[in-house]
Amino acid sequence: MHVVIVGAGVMGAxxxxxxxxxxxxxxxxxxxxxxAEGASHANGGFxxxxxxxxxxxxxxVGMAFKSQFDKSAAFKWKPDFTLRQVTWMLKSLKECRPxxxxxxxxxxxxxxxxxxxxxxxxxxxxxxDYERSNDGVLQLYREPVPAALVDGHLKxxxxxxxxxxxxxxxxxxxxxxxxARSAPGLFGALHLPGDLSGDCxxxxxxxxxxxxxxxxxxLWSTPVERVVVDESGASAGRVMAIACRGGTVIHADAYVxxxxxETPRVLKGIVDVPLYPIKGYSMTAPLQDMENAPRHSMxxxxxxxxxxxxxxxxxxxxxxxxxxxxxxxxxxxxxxxxAAFEAAFPNAANRRAATFWTGLRPATPDGVPLVSRTxxxxxxxNTGHGGSGWSMSCGSGKLMADIVIDGKTDxxxxxxALPGVKSPHR
Numbered sequence: 001m002h003v004v005i006v007g008a009g010v011m012g013a014x015x016x017x018x019x020x021x022x023x024x025x026x027x028x029x030x031x032x033x034x035x036a037e038g039a040s041h042a043n044g045g046f047x048x049x050x051x052x053x054x055x056x057x058x059x060x061v062g063m064a065f066k067s068q069f070d071k072s073a074a075f076k077w078k079p080d081f082t083l084r085q086v087t088w089m090l091k092s093l094k095e096c097r098p099x100x101x102x103x104x105x106x107x108x109x110x111x112x113x114x115x116x117x118x119x120x121x122x123x124x125x126x127x128x129d130y131e132r133s134n135d136g137v138l139q140l141y142r143e144p145v146p147a148a149l150v151d152g153h154l155k156x157x158x159x160x161x162x163x164x165x166x167x168x169x170x171x172x173x174x175x176x177x178x179x180a181r182s183a184p185g186l187f188g189a190l191h192l193p194g195d196l197s198g199d200c201x202x203x204x205x206x207x208x209x210x211x212x213x214x215x216x217x218x219l220w221s222t223p224v225e226r227v228v229v230d231e232s233g234a235s236a237g238r239v240m241a242i243a244c245r246g247g248t249v250i251h252a253d254a255y256v257x258x259x260x261x262e263t264p265r266v267l268k269g270i271v272d273v274p275l276y277p278i279k280g281y282s283m284t285a286p287l288q289d290m291e292n293a294p295r296h297s298m299x300x301x302x303x304x305x306x307x308x309x310x311x312x313x314x315x316x317x318x319x320x321x322x323x324x325x326x327x328x329x330x331x332x333x334x335x336x337x338x339a340a341f342e343a344a345f346p347n348a349a350n351r352r353a354a355t356f357w358t359g360l361r362p363a364t365p366d367g368v369p370l371v372s373r374t375x376x377x378x379x380x381x382n383t384g385h386g387g388s389g390w391s392m393s394c395g396s397g398k399l400m401a402d403i404v405i406d407g408k409t410d411x412x413x414x415x416x417a418l419p420g421v422k423s424p425h426r
Contacts (some may be wrong), residue, residue, distance in 0.1 A: 003404060004029065004242060004245035004250055006224055006266070007258035009040035010390060011382045014397025015256055016211050017122065022405055025214045027250060029242070036204035041280045042357035043200050043390055044317035045308030047119065048191035050113035051160045051299055052072075052388040054104045054367025055278070055320060065132075065210055072336055074304035083320065084264070087353055088276040091365035100242050102218035104366045107415045108388065109160045111369065114411050115395030116194075122394055126210040126273040130203035131311040136193035138172065138298040140179075140238050144187050148322045153190070165191045178292045182344055189298070197297035197308040200390040222248060227255075227270055229376065239379050258382040261325070261362040267381075271374045274419070275384050277360035279321040281330075282339045285354035288313050293348040306342040314349050315343045320361075320387070329358050361386050369418040371396045373423065380404055381418070 001024045005012045008030035016026045032038070067073035079085070093105060097191045122128070150166050157164040172189045174181040212218060226243040230236055259266050261277035287293045297308040305318040313375045316337045334356040341349060344385060364370060364384040371382050385392050399416065402409040403423065413423035 001254065001405070002024070002027070003254045003256060004100055004252040005188070005256045005258060006030075006242070007038075007061050007260065008032070008035040008037050008204075008218065009206065009258065009260060010039055010200050010256035010393040011038065011210070011260070011385070011396060012256075013204045013207045014122070014215055014393050014402055015258055015382055018212055018398045018401035019404065020211055020216055021125070021261060022401060024405070026211065027252065028043065028211075028216065028218045029222045029224065029250070030218070033220050034205070035208045035218075036196070036201040038362055039389060040204050042284060043359065044278070044306040044314070044387070045199065045310055045315040045390070046195065046299070046306060046389050047116070047198060048192065048299060048388075049109055049391065050157055050195050051137060051139060051159070051165055052108050052191070053397050054095065054101060054108060055363065055386065056092045056104070056365060056367050057101050057299060058096055058098050060096050061093060063073045064250050071332070073187045074319055075318075076323065078321070078323045080324055082324075085276060085322070086410065088201070088274065088365055089097065091274065095366040098111040100366070108367045109162065109414070110411060111395050112394045113161060113183070114399075115392045118394035118398040119262065121398075122207070123287045126207065128203060128206045128210075130200075131194060132198040133297055133309050133389045134196055135296050136219065136291055137195040138176070138296050139190040140172070140183075140298055140300045140302075141189060142183060142300070142302045152189075162192070163194045165193075167191050167269065176269060176295055176298075176316055178294065178345055178348070182221055182346060197310070199310045200393070219244075219248070222246070224334045227267065227379075229270060235332065237354070238377050239374070245257050246284060253378065254378045255380055256380045256400060257368070260383055261360040263362065263381060263383045271379065272363055273383070275370075276322065277325055278363045279319070279326065280317065280385065280387065281319045281333050281337055281356065281358050282315055282317040283313050283334060283341070284310075285349040285351055287314055287348055288350040289348050292345055292407045294345055300344065302342065302378045303340045305337065305407070307341060307344070312324050314341065321384065325360065327358060327360060329356060333358075349374055359366040361389070369396060369416055370418055371399045371403070371413070372418045372421055374418060376419060
């Protein structure tokens with residue numbers, strides 16, 4: 001079987017890898033000049049089941065309202081009154097109900113757990129050094145957290161099979177001595193020993209190299225101009241080819257679109273994909289004072305800022321802006337990330353040598369990715385992972401490959417299907 005994958009981010013690369021593992025011939029197209037140039041390029045770095053949760057959560061409505069009056073709020077919504085944005089926001093509001101959130105979070109967590117299993121399978125097959133940290137992840141709480149909230153979260157993690165422990169401030173300081181100086185009033189932290197961090201872009205590039213060594217074909221700077229669909233002929237309801245800029249036309253047996261936030265645009269008029277871009281930011285800086293640098297990757301619950309150790313660098317990430325397809329870098333937001341890290345770990349990073357990045361995360365209203373067949377028999381999508389794309393990448397790639405080949409999947413594919421599209425097999 002020849003499969004074309006559109007998109008060479010971490011979703012496209014993992015999909016191509018698992019398809020190739022099962023004997024498929026793969027061709028990958030990307031409009032960029034190389035892999036991981038979109039949302040995979042400089043994301044937060046966390047590969048985490050314990051921290052992954054939908055943005056559409058109880059309390060999100062109040063937070064969104066308050067953020068309109070606080071320029072430094074981690075969340076920002078700029079109404080543009082387009083039908084797509086209004087529709088997406090209204091659907092997201094419905095998903096904030098406690099019972100909806102609980103089901104969505106469980107589906108998200110299950111995918112992250114599965115993704116970690118699939119990551120191990122990738123690492124067993126391909127030697128990849130991507131600055132992986134195996135020391136677990138901390139979620140810091142600066143203010144007191146109700147015991148019921150902590151116990152409830154730990155109980156949820158236990159039910160899902162995710163190890164987690166709540167640490168006192170003294171226990172956190174034993175693991176992170178620098179915090180004792182910068183945050184002496186710290187309340188405590190959730191420790192997730194099974195979670196990890198690593199450089200998603202490096203992982204993706206090296207995985208692409210491995211796929212190419214086994215015969216995988218990659219076409220760079222090749223944007224899709226048209227998806228050719230047979231709506232009435234002998235092959236009605238199937239994609240016949242992909243026409244690319246420059247006159248290239250590619251035929252295959254199946255087509256997978258792993259095109260992130262661009263998916264609704266690329267498949268406009270063919271498949272209605274309920275996605276909207278959520279803009280995020282990151283800072284990457286070399287560490288200059290290892291004594292005062294973080295030893296673990298961590299998420300600061302108060303500032304909603306992630307801090308991931310990537311070897312001798314730190315990746316600081318955060319912010320969620322609903323501002324359409326505006327991909328411009330806002331200097332004030334960059335300074336906000338830089339200041340958050342400096343407050344926690346003074347002088348640990350060389351901020352003068354920092355690089356900043358912004359990307360558009362593809363988000364569904366319920367926060368659950370779409371790894372699914374479509375109404376067309378040989379057209380599939382792997383997108384909608386929001387802020388947890390790296391955490392779900394390998395699981396989504398394996399699930400997508402299984403759906404494309406025979407529909408026999410390790411986890412329930414219907415949990416990640418397009419509305420109205422069901423998987424016929426398990």
